[in-house]
Amino acid sequence: MIVKMVLLAVCGFSAGVLGGMGMGGGALLIPALTIFFGVDQIGAQAVNLVAFIPMAVVSLIIHLKNKRVKTQGLLWVILPALFCSLSGSFFALSISGTLLKRLFGAFLVILALFQLFGNKIEEFFQNKKVNNHSQKI
Amino acid sequence: MGDSVKEKAYMAITGALTGLANGFFGGGGGMVVVPLMIYLLKMKTKSAHATALAVILPITLISALVYFFSGKFDFKIGVPSLVGVVGGGILGAWLLGKLSANWLTKIFSLVMLIAGVKALVL
Numbered sequence: 203m204i205v206k207m208v209l210l211a212v213c214g215f216s217a218g219v220l221g222g223m224g225m226g227g228g229a230l231l232i233p234a235l236t237i238f239f240g241v242d243q244i245g246a247q248a249v250n251l252v253a254f255i256p257m258a259v260v261s262l263i264i265h266l267k268n269k270r271v272k273t274q275g276l277l278w279v280i281l282p283a284l285f286c287s288l289s290g291s292f293f294a295l296s297i298s299g300t301l302l303k304r305l306f307g308a309f310l311v312i313l314a315l316f317q318l319f320g321n322k323i324e325e326f327f328q329n330k331k332v333n334n335h336s337q338k339i
Numbered sequence: 340m341g342d343s344v345k346e347k348a349y350m351a352i353t354g355a356l357t358g359l360a361n362g363f364f365g366g367g368g369g370m371v372v373v374p375l376m377i378y379l380l381k382m383k384t385k386s387a388h389a390t391a392l393a394v395i396l397p398i399t400l401i402s403a404l405v406y407f408f409s410g411k412f413d414f415k416i417g418v419p420s421l422v423g424v425v426g427g428g429i430l431g432a433w434l435l436g437k438l439s440a441n442w443l444t445k446i447f448s449l450v451m452l453i454a455g456v457k458a459l460v461l
Contacts, residue, residue: 207419214423215430222431223438224388225447227424228366233454235416243458245413247365248406253421254366254399257428262392270389272382278347279372279394283354283361287398290362291405303458306364310455313370317448320374327378 210239214253221257228254229310236303243303244294349379357394362402368395 213234221227228250235246265271294302316323353375361368369391376387406412 210416210419211423211426214420215427216423218424218427218429219431219434220427220443220447221424222428222433223435223443224369225444226367226370227427227431229370229451230447230454231420231424232364232366233451233458235420237454237457239416241413241416244365244406244411245416248403248411249413249417249420250366251399251403251406252412252417253424255396255403256421256425258392258396258399261432262396265389265392268389270386271393272386272390273393275347275350276390276393278350279354279357280397281354282351283358283394283398284401286355286358287362287402288358288405290359290364291402294363294365295405295409295411307455307458307460309360309364309367310451311459312455313367314448314451314455316370316374317444317451 206239213238218253218257221254226313229313232306233310243299243306247294247302247306346380353379354394358398361395361398362405365402365406366399368398 214231217227217231217234219227220230231250231253232243232246235241235249236243241249262271353372356375357368357372360371372391372394373387376382376391377384380387382390403412
């Protein structure tokens with residue numbers, strides 16, 4: 203029992219380091235919980251959501267103090283996000299655990315590919331911008 | 340971010356996609372909202388990262404409540420993980436800027452890819 207708790211804390215710690223560096227620790231914590239600890243997909247998602255909150259509160263306060271948050275018009279993002287987040291949560295709770303796991307797998311693969319090739323995508327957009335700019339001149 | 344109808348629509352789309360992903364997958368909202376804020380809403384990377392939190396925190400809170408009251412949060416698993424995540428988060432925030440994250444991102448992406456394929460097919 204104690205060994206399992208320590209291992210869980212180590213697992214959380216690794217995900218936390220990535221999360222603190224802004225790399226989305228949840229993408230590591232959720233599969234780690236399902237693969238190594240036999241937690242079901244929805245249970246792992248519940249843990250990830252709750253575990254994210256304390257760090258996010260502290261980080262957000264620091265960012266607000268440093269005036270890095272663009273609050274102008276932000277409700278236009280937050281309100282649809284809240285509505286869809288509620289819908290998404292109830293949807294996840296209503297489908298089978300296996301289907302949820304498969305869809306989560308697809309989501310991870312897409313995110314990983316974006317992270318691996320994100321720089322190339324960025325370069326593509328920047329080149330496009332430069333080309334548009336030179337065309338205008 | 341401005342006031343035109345088109346920009347408001349872009350903001351609403353950004354919010355909707357982020358909320359849907361974060362609620363349905365129990366996380367990952369940051370990895371959706373940051374690129375959308377940069378490419379769709381034309382925000383600078385630094386303010387996108389900070390502003391993303393102001394979006395993800397409220398939606399994570401509301402989703403966490405839904406999962407929690409549906410009895411999906413197991414304290415025996417959740418509490419030790421949470422303690423680890425907070426500790427790791429402090430170290431990660433401290434390491435940020437001190438350490439080149441480039442190779443770490445590559446390794447992390449590969450782990451994600453493997454975990455993703457495993458969840459998808461096994």
